[in-house]
Amino acid sequence: MTAHSRDEILAFxxxxxxxxxxxxxxxxxxxxPISQAPQWADQEDYKAAVAELSQVPPLVFAGEVDVLRTRLAEAARGEAFVLQGGDCAETFAGSTANRISARVKTILQMAAVLTYGASVPVVKMGRIAGQFAKPRSSDTETRDGVTLPSFRGEIVNGYEFTEEARRHDARRMVQAYHTSSSTLNLVRAFTQGGFADLRSVHAWNQGFLANPAYAKYEEMAAEIDRAVRFMGAAGVDFEAMRRTEFYSAHEALLLDYERALTREDSRTGNPYATSAHFLWIGERTRQVDGAHVDFLSRVRNPIGVKLGPSTKVDDVLALAEKIDPTREPGRLTFITRMGAGVIRDVLPDIVSGVKDAGLEPVWVTDPMHGNTVTAKNGYKTRRFEDVMDEVAGFFDVHRELGTHPGGMHVELTGDDVAECLGGANLVDESAFEEHYESLCDPRLNHEQSLEMAFLVTEALTHPDRRA
Structure with missing residues (x-):
């Protein structure tokens, strides 16, 4: 794990x-023009919420954001790998210490597998402490002849299908801020206070049943133990191992919230969105002449853009010109979400066009959103084999074109859920009734996440093999 230099610690x-x-x-x-914007029911509540958020302390600091940008520049050059994971949509009730620690632990375990197995530094980033807003394909939802506003995430309205719950309530933005603040306090305690110590890799696996992924993890943990004992005997200082960098990220969907939490850096006067270290623009809001792209082009955070299967090269180049006109290393990340069936056909032209234009973004795969299907019993799900096939296609394309597969962006949880089909410890539809918990999209459970990490390690260390 990377230790902070003195200058970086001061910058934090x-x-x-x-x-x-x-x-x-x-x-x-x-x-x-703005899409996916709430229609706040009470303008006085809206004004009061924005006024309060405009004065609260930042959730992240400019110095932290700057360090992340340097880490992402390394990933763009193929010198690091980005691991971004977490809930599809966070909930206020689900932001408990146990659930937060389970999510962080899952990402740390995946990062340990990648770091040790592939000998590559891992930039660890959670979909955490702000992932409360969700885009919707329709403004309304109808059940049994009753039509109400769609659920847009708990920062906007409630999931329950009642008129009161589905009301767009601006006071929820303040609740989202305070929930994010307490979440980040826990994450910082976990990652800076010894919880992330590489010497604890065995402890991270306690409490899980035996299966192929865990057995393989235990073998790797034993190898790390031996290496650590050797380094200890050689007099290595382990202080750096006690801490790790961990960054927060979410989709910048709700611009009222992002704007209210934007602050000026006291060193430079530049604006930073202090709601998270990294923000991304979704497939539904990446219009180059739209509100989301314009606002995020003006803040100093590293910015991601989701690219779906309908993306054209000209779209990508226009987005790059708008968001990253000075070609700053680490500034721009393209997160491709194509679908396993089309990625090998669609992605090459996009990557080639970007490469020919002299751009060097971070290329990240989101293998989840393009592979959503409906199970026979009506649940929204994803097949693990499809998810991994898209990861394999992502690596295939970049290896063939000589560009760097810089990371992956995954919806996952540390909980024992059953939402995605397949995996070594097979999940089938019969498990959904009791173990399906997501309010929006299906997530990989802890076992499937760990299995993915081992498969991706194979792709990083053996580029001639499929992930």
Missing amino acids: GTATSEGAATTAGLDHWRSL
Whole structure:
């Protein structure tokens, strides 16, 4: 795991100015077309929520964001690998210490597998402490002849199918902030206080039943133990192993929330979105002349953009010109979500076009969203074999074109759920009734996540093999 240099540690403590940023142009998005925007029911509540969020302390700091940008630049050059994972949609009730630690532990275990197995530094990033908003394909939902607003994530409205719950309530933005703050406090305690110590790799696996993925993990943990004992005998200082970098990320869907939490860096006066270290723009909101792209092009955070199967090369180049006109290393990440059946046909033209234009973004695969199906019993699900086939296609394309497969973006949980079909410890549809918990999209459970890490390690270490 990478230790912080003295300069980086000092940068992590960099303050931001009091109150919302006033940088010119930050509000230009309000005059542009915007999709997926809530219709707040009470304007007084909306004004009060925005005013409060404009004065609260930042959730992340400019110095932390700057360090992440350097890490992503390394991934763009093929010198590191990005692991981004977490819930499809966080919930207020689900933001407990046990569930947060389970998610963090799952990502740490996956990172340990990748780091040790592939000898590559891993940039660890959670879909955490802010992933409360969800895009919807329709503004409304109808059940038994009753039509109500769609569920847009708990930062906007409730999941229960009642008029009161589905009301767009701006006060929920303040609740999302405070929940994110407590979540980040726990994450920082876990990752900076010894929980992430590589010497604890065995402890991370306690409490899980035996299966092929865990057995393989235990073998790897024993190898790490032997290596650690050797280094200890050689006099190595293990202090750096006690801590690890862990970054927060979410889809910047709710611009009212993002704008209110934007602050000016006290060092430079530049605006930073302090709701998370890394923000991404979704497939439904990446219009180059739209509000989301305009706003995020003006903040200093590294920015991701989701690219689906209908993406054209010209779309990608226009987005790059808007978001990253100075070609800053680590600034721009393209997250491809094509679907296993089409990735090998669609992705090559996009990657080639970007490469020919002289761009070097971070290329990340999201193998989840393009592979969603409906099970026979009506549950939304994904097949593990399809997910892994898209990962394999992602690696295939980049290896053939000589570009770097820089990371993966996965919806996962540390809990014992059954939402995605397949895996070594087979999940079938019969398990959904008792173990399906997601409010939106299906997630890989802990076992499937760990299995994925081993398969991706094979792809990183043996590029001639399929993931």
